[in-house]
Amino acid sequence: MDQTEPSADAQIAAIIASAAKQPLLDAAFELWRWRYRLDSIEGRPTAEEVRINRTLTPEQISAKYRWDRDHAHEGPMFGYLKRAHPRADDAAIKQAIITAVKFEDATFTHFSWDGDFWTCVVRAVARAAAQYPDFLETTYRDARNNVAYYYK
Secondary structure (H helix, E strand, O other): OOOOOOOHHHHHHHHHHHHHOOOHHHHHHHHHHOHHHHHHHHOOOOHHHHHHHOOOOHHHHHHHHHHHHHOHHHOHHHHHHHHHOOOOOHHHHHHHHHHHHHHHHHHHHOOOOOOOHHHHHHHHHHHHHHHOOOOOHHHHHHHHHHHHHHHO
């Protein structure tokens, strides 16, 4: 029996519904972790953006990456989090996104491969959690898995 993939709208709605079950800050982190999947479902980057991105130097790519992270609260992430928490104040949504991005950055900044891999992952997230103590334990668990995935 052939199974069809859910529509783009259904996939996005499922991700947003999952985030909506969490407090605002944790929802922001969850949606931030899903950003590449959300972008691909939404058709980003466009063919024109891909063409332009292929011409960028490594320095330009790095600058674009930093700009995208520094301005995540102004892009599509705002709309996703607003859909997950429609009653939340716009300023609170923007701050939650900013905090989630900074928390993720901290998890990677604190990672140092000096010993057992999983111990290094746990230590990095614990250090980041000390800086950003307002997330749920499940978010710290997800952050550990995120760091482990990217450093594997």
